[in-house]
Every structure is written in C-alpha cells, then in structure tokens.
Amino acid sequence: MFIIQLLKFPLMLADWxxxxxxxxxxxxxxxxxRPASAGETVIAKVDLCFTHxxxxxxxxxQLEELGxxxxxxxxAIFFIDHAVPAPRRENANDQKMVRDYxxxxxxxxxxxxxxICHQLVVEDYALPGQVILGTDSHTVTAGALGAFATGxxxxxxxxxxxxxxxxxRVPETLSVRVSGGLKRGxxxxxxxxxxIGMLGSEGxxxxxxxxxxxxxxxxxxxxxxxxxxxxxxxxxxxxxVPTDGETRKFLDERGRGGFREIGQDSDxxxxxxxxxxxASLRPMVALPDSVDNVKPIDEIGAVEIxxxxxxxxxxxxxxxxxxxARILSGRKxxxxxxxxxxxxxxxxLMEAAKDGTLQALLLSGASVTPPGCGVCxxxxxxxxxxxxxxxxxxxxxxxxxxxxxxxxxxxxxxAVCAATALKGIIADPSEYL
Amino acid sequence: MTALxxxxxxxxxxxxxxxxxxxxxxxxRSNLPELAKHVLEDxxxxxxxxxxxxxxxxxxxxxxxxxxxxxAPVIIKMVGVSAVVAQSFARIFYRNAINIGLPAIICDTTxxxxxxxxxxxxxxxMIHNVTRDVRMSFHPLPDIMRRILQEGGLIKYVQxxxxxxxxx
Numbered sequence: 001m002f003i004i005q006l007l008k009f010p011l012m013l014a015d016w017x018x019x020x021x022x023x024x025x026x027x028x029x030x031x032x033x034r035p036a037s038a039g040e041t042v043i044a045k046v047d048l049c050f051t052h053x054x055x056x057x058x059x060x061x062q063l064e065e066l067g068x069x070x071x072x073x074x075x076a077i078f079f080i081d082h083a084v085p086a087p088r089r090e091n092a093n094d095q096k097m098v099r100d101y102x103x104x105x106x107x108x109x110x111x112x113x114x115x116i117c118h119q120l121v122v123e124d125y126a127l128p129g130q131v132i133l134g135t136d137s138h139t140v141t142a143g144a145l146g147a148f149a150t151g152x153x154x155x156x157x158x159x160x161x162x163x164x165x166x167x168x169r170v171p172e173t174l175s176v177r178v179s180g181g182l183k184r185g186x187x188x189x190x191x192x193x194x195x196i197g198m199l200g201s202e203g204x205x206x207x208x209x210x211x212x213x214x215x216x217x218x219x220x221x222x223x224x225x226x227x228x229x230x231x232x233x234x235x236x237x238x239x240x241v242p243t244d245g246e247t248r249k250f251l252d253e254r255g256r257g258g259f260r261e262i263g264q265d266s267d268x269x270x271x272x273x274x275x276x277x278x279a280s281l282r283p284m285v286a287l288p289d290s291v292d293n294v295k296p297i298d299e300i301g302a303v304e305i306x307x308x309x310x311x312x313x314x315x316x317x318x319x320x321x322x323x324x325a326r327i328l329s330g331r332k333x334x335x336x337x338x339x340x341x342x343x344x345x346x347x348x349l350m351e352a353a354k355d356g357t358l359q360a361l362l363l364s365g366a367s368v369t370p371p372g373c374g375v376c377x378x379x380x381x382x383x384x385x386x387x388x389x390x391x392x393x394x395x396x397x398x399x400x401x402x403x404x405x406x407x408x409x410x411x412x413x414x415a416v417c418a419a420t421a422l423k424g425i426i427a428d429p430s431e432y433l
Numbered sequence: 434m435t436a437l438x439x440x441x442x443x444x445x446x447x448x449x450x451x452x453x454x455x456x457x458x459x460x461x462r463s464n465l466p467e468l469a470k471h472v473l474e475d476x477x478x479x480x481x482x483x484x485x486x487x488x489x490x491x492x493x494x495x496x497x498x499x500x501x502x503x504x505a506p507v508i509i510k511m512v513g514v515s516a517v518v519a520q521s522f523a524r525i526f527y528r529n530a531i532n533i534g535l536p537a538i539i540c541d542t543t544x545x546x547x548x549x550x551x552x553x554x555x556x557x558x559m560i561h562n563v564t565r566d567v568r569m570s571f572h573p574l575p576d577i578m579r580r581i582l583q584e585g586g587l588i589k590y591v592q593x594x595x596x597x598x599x600x601x
Contacts, residue, residue: 041577043597057463058503066588083459090460097463137501137525153503153529155587159597167577167597201447202495206524235498235523290447377500378456396499398449400475403457 020267022173023240024208027148027262029170031131038172038269047130048075049161050108052117053091054082054373055135055154056098062158070105071164077108077125079117083380084372086112115345115371118142118313121149122225123347127251127258128243131168133160137232138313138395144224145250146243146262148208151232171237172271174204175264177213180279185430187323188223189315189393189413191215191276192230193284197294198274205235207271210264215278216241221250222319229314230395233291283428285391286411289399297416297428306388308421309402310414311342311369312376315393318343318351320414325357327418327432328364334424339366339417340382342375366421378403391426393417436554437515437536439487443547444476446493450526452476453497453505462504469508486513489553491545493519496537497526506530506537516553518542518560531578534586540571555582576600 021029022038029036031044051059056078063069070076078098086092095112102109110120117134118141126132128146132139135157142149152160160166178191196203209231216224224241231239241247242263251259282296310316310324321343333339341361343349349371352358361368374380376394383403384390390402390409397409412420415429422432452475454468461468473480473490490496490509496519497505506529509517516536530537536555545551549564560569573579580600584590591597 041575041599043599054459054462055502058507062588066591068591088460090463094463135501135503137499139501151501151525153501153525153532155503155532156528159587159591163591163597165597167599169575201498202521202523205495205521235495237524377451377459379459383457396449396451398451398499400455400457401449401451405455405475 020265020269022208022268022270023146023210023242023262023264024148024171024173024238027129027131028168030129036170038170041167041169043165044131044168045165046075046133046160048077048125048132049157050077050079050117050121051135051157052079052081053095053098055157057094058154059135059158060097060101062155063162066158066162068162070107070161073105073107075164076161077110078102079110079120080112081110081116082373084112084370084374087380113346113370115348116313116316116373118229119317119344119348123254123345128247128260129262133157133166138229140232140236140239141225141229141313143228143239144221144241145247146240148238148240150237169206171206171208173208173210173268175270175273176209176211176276177273178211178215178276178278179213180215180277182215182278182281184433185283185415185428186281187413187415188219188226190281190284191278192227193286193294193411194276194281196230196233196292197284199234199292201233201290201292202235204231207236208238208240209236210240212242212264217244220319221246222317225317226314233395283413283416285416285426286397288397288408288410291396291411297426300426303410303426304389305337305391305420305424305426307382307384307390308337308339308417309375309382309390309392309394310339310417311344312373312394313344314395315414316342316344316348318348320393321348321352321357321361324414324418325360327415327429328366328422329360331364331422333365333421337421337424339364339421340369340375341366342369343371345371377401391417391420436552437487438552439489439515440485441489441491441545441547441549441551442477442480442484443545444490444492447495447498448476448492450497450499450502450505454502454508465504465507465511468504469511472508472512481512484512484514487515488513489551490514490517491542492517493542494521496522498523501525501529503529503533506533506535510535518545518553531574531582532587534582536582538571540569544569
C-alpha cells in the first residue's frame with residue numbers, strides 16, 4: 001500500500017504542475033505554500049485583515065480572550081464607517097474602543113468620515129494576488145482587483161490577526177462570461193442583479209465566481225467593483241476579475257505599485273460556466289424581500305416609490321454619482337419622493353464637489369450625507385415609514401434591511417434610482433441618458 | 434458532546450442576518466444581552482420572549498444569509514438555543530456559528546414541525562424527533578470545523594493548540 005502511495009506521489013505532483021487552475025486555486029495555493037485544488041482545506045497566509053466599528057469591538061474582545069495581539073499591525077486596518085458620525089453614545093463608545101485599540105497596537109486606522117472600508121481597501125491597500133479578509137460580507141469587492149478577498153466573522157478575524165493566517169476550503173468556481181455591449185440605461189449593476197436572479201441567493205454558496213468576457217474587459221475598475229461586490233448575494237465566497245491594463249491604470253493613478261498579471265488558466269476546471277449576453281440586458285430591479293427576486297424593469301408595472309437612496313460599497317462611487325447627476329441635472333425630484341445620497345468616501349465627495357456633480361444633486365433636491373454605511377443597513381438615516389416603498393442602489397433588500405420591517409425595499413442601478421426620484425415610480429433611465 | 438434536547442421553533446427559507454440581528458439595533462452590539470432581546474424579531478415576534486433553554490431553531494434553506502455579523506449566532510446562542518438545524522446555511526453564518534460553539538446542523542427539516550420535541554446527538558450525527566418518533570442522520574461537519582466545535586469554539590481551540598492545524 002505504502003509503495004503504491006509512493007508511486008502515486010510523483011504522478012500527483014505532475015497533475016498539480018500541469019492542471020489548469022482557477023484564480024482562487026492559484027492565489028490560495030501561493031498562500032498555502034503548496035498547490036491547492038478545489039475542495040481541499042488549507043492553512044493560508046493572509047496579506048491584509050480589516051474590520052470596522054460594526055464588528056471591531058467584538059473582534060477586540062475575542063483577541064483579548066484569546067490572550068493574543070496582532071502579529072503584524074502593518075497588515076491590519078480598523079475602519080470607522082458603519083454609523084458615522086456617531087448618532088448615539090453607544091456607537092461613540094464602540095468607535096472609541098476601535099480607535100484606541102488601533103492606536104495602541106500601531107495598526108492601520110481610518111477615521112469616521114474617510115469612507116466605506118471596501119472603497120478605501122480597494123483604493124489604498126488591495127493588490128492583485130493577495131488574500132484579504134474583512135469582517136464584512138462585502139469584502140468580496142476587492143476581487144475586482146484580482147485578489148482573493150472574503151468576509152468572515154469577528155472570531156475568525158481575531159485568529160487571523162493573531163496568527164497571520166486562516167483556514168480556507170479552496171472553493172469550486174463558477175465561470176461567468178459576460179459578452180456584448182451594455183445598452184444605454186444598463187450598467188454593471190444590472191449585470192450583477194441579473195446574475196443573482198439567475199443563480200438564486202444560494203446558487204454560489206461556498207463557491208467562487210470568476211468573471212471574464214468582452215464586457216468585463218471593457219469595464220472600468222469602478223464598474224467591476226460592483227460585480228465583485230454583489231457576488232456574496234448569491235452566497236459566493238469570492239468574486240474575482242482577471243487583472244489587465246485597467247487594473248494597472250487604476251493602481252498607477254493612485255501612485256501605487258504592486259500590479260501583477262493574474263487570471264484563470266485556459267484549461268482551469270470550473271464547476272459550471274455561465275454566459276451572459278450584456279447587449280440584451282434591460283435595467284434590472286430586485287423586488288422585496290430578497291436580492292434574487294430580480295425582474296427586468298419592463299415587467300414590474302408601476303411601482304410608486306416614496307424614498308430613494310444612492311450610495312453604499314456597491315454603488316456610491318464617483319462614476320455612480322456622476323450618472324445620477326446627469327439624470328438629475330436641471331430637474332427637480334418628484335413631489336413626494338425623497339432622495340438621499342451617500343458618497344462612498346471623502347475622496348468621492350471631494351471629486352463630486354469639484355466637478356459640479358454635488359451641486360447638480362443638491363439643486364435637484366437630494367440630501368447628501370457624510371461617507372459611510374449607515375443608510376444601507378438601516379442603522380443611521382433615510383429610514384422609510386411604515387408601508388412606504390424605498391428603492392436603493394445598494395446590495396440588500398431583506399425585510400427590515402433599511403431600518404423598518406414594515407417598509408418594502410427595491411434594488412436597482414444608480415441610474416434607475418435617479419430616474420425614479422424624478423418620476424416617483426420605478427423608472428427606466430434611458431430617456432435621460 | 435452529549436445529546437441536546439429541546440423544542441423546535443420553525444422558521445422558513447432565507448432567514449437573513451438582518452432578521453436575526455436587525456440593523457436598527459446597531460447601537461446594542463456591545464450590549465449583547467439587550468441585543469438578544471430582539472433576536473429573530475423580524476422573522477417571529479414571539480421567539481425572543483418565549484424561547485426556552487435547550488430549544489432548537491429549525492429552518493429551511495440558506496439560514497443566515499447576508500452580513501458577516503457574528504452577533505447573529507452569538508445572540509441565538511445567548512438565549513439558550515442548543516443548535517440551529519437547517520436544510521442549508523449561508524457560508525459566513527455557518528463558520529461563525531461553529532467558531533462561537535453553536536452547532537449548525539444540515540439536515541432535512543421537513544420532518545420537524547413547530548413545537549416537536551427533538552434530540553440531537555452531534556457525536557453520531559443523529560436527530561431524533563421524539564414527538565413523531567422519526568430518526569434522521571445528518572452529515573458530519575468538515576473535519577477542521579468538527580474539531581473547532583469539539584473544543585467549544587475557535588478561541589478555545591487556538592488557546593489549546595496555539596495554532597491552526599489541519600489534523601490528519
């Protein structure tokens with residue numbers, strides 16, 4: 001038996017050497033120090049760990065119970081973004097705890113008002129080929145830069161920060177190929193919603209999604225971020241985009257090195273391959289109360305909307321605000337419909353202030369809040385009244401998500417949200433673009 | 434681990450973390466006993482008030498989808514729930530539950546009705562619906578998660594072993 005195992009071993013090595021690999025297998029293998037294939041469990045080194053005021057206090061308590069400290073503070077970042085500026089004493093105390101801990105341990109820190117962790121991680125920290133963990137399900141956003149980025153809870157993160165590593169089951173991968181040009185009025189958000197509608201809310205549970213195809217190659221990084229961000233709504237563990245000239249440009253523009261080419265091998269083994277024809281996609285809407293309850297805008301009838309929100313790690317970037325401003329510029333909100341806008345970061349807000357975007361939004365009647373996460377998950381601001389309908393550019397519409405279990409939440413692109421704010425019913429943005 | 438015994442509280446498919454630990458109670462995240470008073474409030478308003486020590490949360494598919502907030506399994510455990518039994522779990526919730534020592538059991542829950550008395554033996558992977566005298570086996574946890582749960586959670590596991598280990 002032993003001899004057979006010995007004989008098999010070189011064959012297995014040969015398999016590993018010549019077998020095509022997915023991006024997840026490549027990145028996790030590099031961090032495990034051995035070839036990794038889907039289904040295996042490995043211990044992997046972690047390049048970047050981050051948390052925020054939502055999970056940071058629990059994480060810090062777990063680190064203290066563990067009796068360990070952060071092994072490499074240069075790889076740990078604490079963000080204050082979830083309820084900012086602090087609306088209550090309890091939030092302020094939690095934020096102080098996070099702020100003090102980061103300071104005492106020399107870890108990275110991002111103060112209240114700087115922006116949403118996922119946006120800042122992508123702009124300032126994430127690099128292709130890294131393993132990135134965050135105590136937030138939307139950590140998957142950084143996959144758009146070719147990183148293996150995934151969300152975990154506070155205890156997993158405490159251990160990852162203490163040991164500099166984590167255990168990972170190497171995920172099977174769904175290859176999602178998106179081809180063709182998006183029509184006027186349709187955006188990467190519509191691709192994401194369509195995909196989630198197709199997969200269902202657990203269609204990618206425990207799996208990775210890797211995007212490819214001409215549409216994805218033609219997207220700016222800001223659009224790819226929306227794709228990667230939303231994969232978790234189908235349960236996915238990561239949503240990766242191969243790196244290319246766009247990725248390099250994105251890093252160069254921010255004065256950052258660290259670009260590398262990483263993509264899937266042509267003979268990588270996928271659990272499934274899904275093709276999406278982008279040219280045929282209409283603006284999509286997720287109806288209450290689940291993200292996979294997706295329909296083309298033409299099939300939902302006239303849905304009256306009381307409140308609109310544009311923001312979040314999914315769609316609060318400068319490109320999103322500019323699209324909204326194009327639609328809203330020179331027009332006024334529908335009487336009886338409110339619009340709240342949250343830029344994803346201070347930088348986003350400053351860009352919007354500089355190029356006239358902010359003024360166009362404000363003149364239309366929108367309220368603009370400081371950068372942060374609060375409105376998206378019902379913790380701070382923009383809460384709809386009982387029986388009201390709200391449409392948002394965010395990622396979730398579960399019951400109670402926007403702060404009121406008696407309200408109904410719809411999801412769509414920033415363009416649909418802006419057009420809806422003008423018409424008071426969920427509206428196709430094409431006529432304004 | 435010894436057998437767990439309690440009554441079943443039935444929930445449907447797709448119970449999200451927004452229903453388990455609603456965002457509107459965000460300010461209570463460092464006050465877990467208070468947050469626990471609202472556990473699963475938006476799925477069943479009668480649950481938090483009436484759940485008894487040892488009871489089971491029994492659900493359909495994709496339990497715990499959404500946020501990575503570990504507060505969700507923490508407050509389920511805090512009110513005395515001995516295990517969550519569901520047809521499937523969202524990835525992050527599943528990992529979080531085991532990490533904090535709350536058994537998350539994947540099995541066909543159509544054989545369990547509201548209020549049924551059930552016993553779960555995690556060691557042999559068996560659920561006994563005492564009320565209906567039905568026995569069902571369930572898949573064991575992946576090896577590393579089984580060992581984490583056996584130690585009472587990830588913190589205790591790392592305290593004991595000083596490291597993460599894959600085992601055999």
